[in-house]
Amino acid sequence: MRISILLFGIAKDIIGSKNLEIEVNEECRVNDLKQEILNQYPGFENLKHLAIAVNNEYARGETSIKPSDEIALIPPVSGG
């Protein structure tokens, strides 16, 4: 299935766009999605530090993903 992901902060820089479309297996959890992004975009080798939100809710690794879900990739920012 095809998943569409919104990008924030430095994730936008790594991909060079504010959105990302990615093909994943039907049975997909947040951790699988992270792995798939990493396979396709090696620039994300430090992905474990990014938070993933599913439908505006912070999601842990075991959360399942459906194609209709809104996924957001949120890296930490430190500026003040």
Place this chain on the structure above:
Amino acid sequence: MDNINFSKEELERYSRHLIIPEFNIEGQRKLKAAKVLVVGTGGLGSPLLLYLTAAGVGNIGILDFDRVDETNLQRQVLFTVDDVGRPKVEAAKERLEKLNPHVNFTTYDVQLTSANALEIIKDYDVVADGTDNFPTRYLVNDACVILGKPNVYASIFRFEGQVSVFNHQFKDGTFGPHYRDLFPTPPPPGLVPSCAEGGVIGVLPGIVGSLQANEVIKVISGVGEPLAGRLFLFDALTFETRTLKLHKDPNTPKIEKLIDYEQFCGIGGDAKEEKKVKEISVQELYDMQVKGEDYQLIDVREPYEYEIANLGGELIPLKMVTSNIDKISSSKKVVVHCRSGARSAQAIEALKRKYGFDNLYNLKGGILAWADEIDQEMAKY
């Protein structure tokens, strides 16, 4: 609260608060009784301090170890041209006392560390985190968790801001999620640029720091619903906002004591990488130029940085360095530079590791050192 009284001047000053039905004099009493520590008097600290002072928070701690710099004035509206070079806490206190004489200020011209954080924070009711680096963010968070204090958090990057109220104590006595429930471990050094490295649009901290000040006032007064268990995201470029729900993560280890946060964030390791590469000082480079030595100068910054100031080097941005090795001499001495020396060290390290270059020298301190020691006319940014 009964022992908190207001003078005629104060009642007049705060009248617009006093006539809000759900805020009224009770809310104002709570503000006057409160002690708030603002950590960092930068982009976020400026609106935070201005609004908390104007609103009549009775006791405000101001913590920063830095001095006011020219590059601060584009967004740090607390300071003026005359303040450049002064300790930030001193300039801030002077400005804020003029804004509201009914507030007590305590200044801390120190860096918050694992050694002093608990001692400083324990006297406050609320902490507002406006710092500019990951080690201090984890330190502020952990100290607040240990002491059971709410941490009103905001941070910014270029056009984007994040706000949340971490470790908020709800009426039933339980605590809301904190920073480590959201980001359990810090990013590796160098991945996420600070404002100094990545830039920030000047208005952004004004917007985000004002939201942060509003959350501080809500937490103190108990009015409204604080942004606890939620993370607010703002993109000034697209004017998109979203609020994510956060939860406490059962896997987050219990925080019992403060640790070495520089080490936790891998800062020590990064500096070592910089040291591993061969270095050359700006004075040595200048001497080479004067003597007319044969060498190649490579600038690994971005084209828009080159526009601000440059040493006439060949521009190959860091990301493109390893795909442009044909442009880099392997026979003569090559000096690589950037703004401060960090990116050029990364470039040299990668070229050495992947392609075996052994003739590369890092310009220590980069453009900034050149501007300080060789060319005072050059703009520092």
